[in-house]
């Protein structure tokens with residue numbers, strides 16, 4: 006008989022606020038502060054996690070901690086971001102009391118509250134949970150440094166602020182990740198050409214200057230960073246430059262790891278250099294006509310930009326200083342004013358950068374696309390890390406879109422936490438005292454309603470060529486007169502204010518129309534599609550989807566159709582694209598089971614250990630934290646239908662504590678912690694059933710379901726084990742000779758015993774193919790200047806032969822051998838008490854990487870040198886001395902001959 010009962014330990018200010026009987030703001034704030042000072046930055050409110058940004062590295066995320074949170078049953082452990090990842094993962098697999106289902110993790114909080122760091126930690130832990138196809142896992146983890154370099158920048162509130170939103174969908178088959186898809190939202194392109202005081206351009210520009218060698222800078226035509234207007238005066242001190250240099254290396258490695266080709270990387274940097282040179286082109290009015298001409302001093306920059314973009318300088322000039330159109334077969338040239346020429350310059354820079362970013366995302370999606378067995382259903386975990394709520398001294402179109410996205414997220418939270426739950430109580434006549442919450446639907450209506458919401462009015466105005474930011478503001482003032490969520494600007498300023506869920510924000514309307522129209526200067530597309538820089542041509546041949554996604558590989562016919570549509574109907578505005586992409590995102594999220602992480606920023610000086618009470622209180626208020634605590638404390642957040650419940654818990658003789666659970670017309674109502682308690686009961690019963698079955702007692706046994714991994718501390722049959730590094734399945738080749746250092750271990754049988762003739766033939770064919778692969782694609786690369794091969798390269802020798810070679814060698818002694826069954830290499834070294842074997846993967850971009858490692862290398866030599874200083878995961882053992890061939894016992898075929906050089910070996914095959 007199962008009895009569900011009291012809440013789990015770690016309740017109240019021990020970790021779960023939903024356990025507090027009496028609560029007011031002062032107690033809540035005091036409790037959170039106390040925890041924060043003790044470096045307990047995570048606190049639960051039932052199944053919702055509050056994460057306070059510590060602004061300092063804490064020892065909370067190591068391997069051992071991660072291990073504790075691998076199981077689905079985390080309620081007895083302190084609140085942690087890893088627990089959220091585990092809950093989502095196990096719920097996706099159907100281990101948490103309801104059937105397998107897609108999950109989404111929504112991370113919210115203002116800029117600098119810690120959303121991106123939380124996303125990285127979630128990804129890291131999910132990858133630990135599903136250890137399987139490690140190369141893909143490493144690639145997924147490498148996506149972040151790449152996106153951060155191109156999509157993040159220093160702002161006044163956050164040194165590493167995401168200037169775009171992202172939704173990462175991890176796709177699983179069974180329990181292993183099979184692919185990932187990334188959606189990006191509204192990159193803040195205006196930052197490329199202009200940054201406010203105390204802010205910087207996107208990180209990648211600074212990383213390039215710090216990381217490129219003098220020759221590379223010369224190749225890209227880059228001069229001293231201080232001369233570039235788009236980043237001028239904002240280059241860092243020596244210390245910072247050193248950090249950027251390191252970051253640049255990280256980005257290059259990430260590009261290699263994810264699989265970008267070398268030529269693509271070169272083109273990409275040439276385009277970025279072109280953007281910077283273009284920014285230095287200045288204009289002045291012609292004396293006679295007043296139209297714009299390039300100022301004398303900046304001709305050099307125009308030529309440099311044209312060279313970097315791979316286009317003719319006179320063609321680039323035309324795009325800047327005039328617009329050419331064709332009316333009734335006649336070409337009409339309209340010359341720009343100085344302002345128009347400057348706008349054209351900045352638009353080209355923004356669009357070029359935006360397309361590079363879009364292409365990176367697209368390429369990541371191609372490289373990480375799932376490779377799946379179509380018979381097995383896919384599970385999904387989505388993680389949303391969208392730019393935080395912003396209220397700066399000057400708020401522009403970008404802040405408007407960012408805050409609109411945050412309104413949507415707040416609504417999603419309210420809907421799940423308050424509306425759905427209370428509607429269910431009403432439907433089932435459950436006695437319930439309604440909890441009121443700050444419903445932001447009126448604000449969303451004001452912004453999104455059709456046809457009279459703010460975005461619609463903006464689109465309407467953007468379609469009138471004569472409309473200006475002033476006419477737009479006039480329109481808003483007349484349309485929203487008396488609306489309590491809207492306030493007109495005071496005095497003569499071109500501004501308006503919106504009352505958001507997180508407070509009032511005043512927006513300056515200047516630039517709204519131009520940014521919303523997002524027009525590409527005439528003829529730029531043609532200019533860049535003809536570029537001799539292949540990547541630029543690809544970027545501008547690409548189609549842009551309704552949600553603003555770059556689609557470089559759309560078939561010519563589809564593209565022509567889209568282009569026709571593009572020409573015949575009005576171009577999608579930036580606002581319309583954003584609205585559409587938000588809608589798609591919301592649809593995805595509403596169809597998944599949500600988990601919420603609410604990030605709190607403790608102070609604005611980014612100081613560790615400091616809590617600014619007013620600031621925190623404000624966030625607690627607009628997050629609706631008190632109301633959330635109440636609903637989690639008094640409510641029943643797990644509400645399975647009878648059918649769902651019966652399907653999963655049929656084996657339980659179930660006696661709920663009536664004060665804690667309720668049975669109604671169509672569903673049962675449980676406290677949030679009951680889900681875990683029930684799963685635990687089922688597991689205990691299943692284990693008992695398995696034991697009974699083992700003892701051959703005839704008894705009907707339910708089919709055992711998957712349960713916690715053996716490493717989980719909750720697995721009660723599992724006595725606590727000393728921490729042993731988990732060998733990586735699929736990464737290291739497990740071998741029957743692994744125990745050769747143990748003389749008592751049985752010796753495996755070798756050779757062709759039991760092999761059929763067909764099998765032997767197949768093996769021979771594979772060997773032949775591999776040797777050809779080595780000869781044709783590798784030999785030249787591995788050969789040293791003196792024509793010999795490195796002493797550690799031992800040709801096609803077997804595992805046993807490798808192990809025999811290493812048997813009496815010192816720790817870390819290593820060799821590399823050519824795999825016998827596939828084109829590729831294996832690294833073998835003498836580990837602590839056994840030999841270890843690691844597959845070396847060859848990336849499509851000709852980089853070498855040890856499977857499961859996160860560092861790609863240009864050559865095998867580089868790879869072994871690197872691991873002579875950096876240990877190999879998970880044992881972190883370093884390579885020491887090469888296991889030479891000369892003088893070794895015979896017969897170790899092929900490359901043993903290589904002392905005589907490659908030519909001789911080539912003859913041998």
Ligand SMILES: Nc1ncnc2c1ncn2[C@@H]1O[C@H](COP(=O)(O)OP(=O)(O)OP(=O)(O)O)[C@@H](O)[C@H]1O
Pocket residue numbers: 058059060061062063114115116117118119120121122123163164165166167168391392393394604
């Ligand atoms: N768990 C953490 N441990 C240590 N430092 C952290 C942690 N979370 C955040 N930080 C610090 O706070 C900074 C800001 O965090 P983060 O970039 O994640 O904020 P954000 O909410 O994503 O902001 P934005 O909306 O501007 O992108 C980080 O660069 C890091 O220095």
